[in-house]
Amino acid sequence: MSYNFVYNIDVLGKTYQAREISFIEYRNLVKNISTSDVNTISNAFETLLDAILLTDYKINLQQKFLILLKYRELILGKNIEFVANNVKISYSIDTIFDFFNVEVIPFEYECNDNIYKFLFPTKLTPNTDVFLNVVYCISSINDYEVTNLTKKGIENFPALPVVDIYKRITEHFAAFIYNIKHIDYTISFFNTSALLLLKAIFSYSLQNFYDIEYSLRRCLNFNAADFNQYSYPECNLMLKLYMKEMADKENSSKVESSV
Amino acid sequence: MNDRTFADIISDLKKSEERLNVYIPSLSSEVEFKALTLLQQKNIIDILSNNLFGVIEFYSVIHNIIKSSTTHDISTLNTIDRINIILAFVKNISPVCNDINMAELLEKNKTITLPELKKTITTDKFVLEISTPNLTTDIKFNNYIVNNYKNEKALLGKLLINEVSKFVNKITVSDTGQVIDLTELSVKNAILVIEAIDTKQLKEVFGYITTIRDTEALLVKYEDKRLEIGPELFIM
Secondary structure, three states: OOOOEEEEEEEEEEEEEEEEOOOHHHHHHHHOOOOOOHHHHHHHHHHHHHHEEEEOOOOOOOHHHHHHHHHHHHHHHOEEEEOOOOOOEEHHHHHHHHHHHOOOOOEEEEEEEEEEEEEEOOOOOOOOOOOHHHHHHEEOOOOOEEOOOOOOHHHHOOOOOHHHHHHHHHHHOOOOOOEEEEHEEEOOOOOOOHHHHHHHHHHHOOHHHHHHHHHHHHHOOHHHHHHHHOHHHHHHHHHHHHHHHHHHHHHHHHHHHHH | OHHEEEEEEEEHHHOOEEEEEEOOOOOOOEEEEEEEEEHHHHHHHOOOOOHHHHHHHHHHHHHHHHHOOOOHHHOOOOOOHHHHHHHHHHHHHHOOEOOEEEEHHHHHHHHOOOOOOEEEEEEOOOOEEEEEEEEHHHHHHHEEEEEHHHOOOHHHHHHHHHHHHEEEEEEEEEOOOOEEEHHHOOHHHHHHHHHOHHHHHHHHHHHHHHHHHHHHHOEEEOHHHHHHOOOHHHHO
């Protein structure tokens, strides 16, 4: 039995159950995304999704992005901060979430009597291989729903004009981009912008993690099991409560000694 | 997507799997081929490269695809026929390629008159029996090149000898009457035999090879446009 709390995350009219990640898991995620290599960052988020989603959901980039936005809200809150022209701007994740949380009409393509429908890719980062990019965008073939197709899975599929299809998919979804005006950052599902935004909003100071861990181990006798059970917000809260308690004690002892 | 659904998709796709009836110039008739699969198309594009081996590897991949796409004996198909088969594969993916209507191009190719596919050349020293290489011979020599000369820098000369060796089947030495059947020899020995012959004796063979290659070039030409045969053709 897991003691991790389970959240319901509503995305595109569907509820996804996701368990809360522990302090250690979040710290490891932050470590893994502290790189400029988009494949490593992508793998870190894919691993996170695999770990938190309680059912084997077959989801594409749009759903993954939305789930992760909501998940970030659960860990660090819904506000993200940017610095633009030396001014600190607080921005709500909800604004981005609401823009992308809409059903889109798939791009339809007919080839040799087979009807293919394409949505956003299933991977968080585009592949250098246009073939795989097209394959990852297939959402249905002749009304059969398909997701998470692999290279092996396409062995018997008829050949397709993939370059033309990919160009037309990106044109079909060209309007589905969001610009954060304050920093002129455009989010699209056909480049690494969505992934890099996730990296930015999930990143956190590793020094803070170690400060919290050190203090909780030293003052509240936390051990590895505790850090594997409690989430980052809980650990943070406990440390704040402990510090408040210590501050209260100090104040009351000052009052007593002055009396 | 459960397994059953995925099996249904494959089965559904197979039901609609296109069978291509390709006109084979050397047979003056059509032969049935299975259309390319997405993975086969990907395998072709994956060998895209600018070096000389790129072309040879392209034809090796095409050979394997042709072999697995038909029940017809591919040793009866030659390198001219191969061009038409490639064009038919392309047409099935995209009816228009580089502004050329592929159906019209293939239709035009039915009207092309082929040169002699077998020929006997008599020089002052030899009688050379030559022919347009069939796909089995072609792949045998291509594989030899890839396996033995991959890291060679001076490749052009070897490719030339290899090319001639593909076309020459039998050599009779006029003075002695000795017959050397190159089709019975290993690729290595066939090349050694060709290498030992004076270039002057092979002049007509070079001419014949040019005629065959020119015919292949005719197949990819439509009005003032032409296609380059290679992996790029499958990127569309």
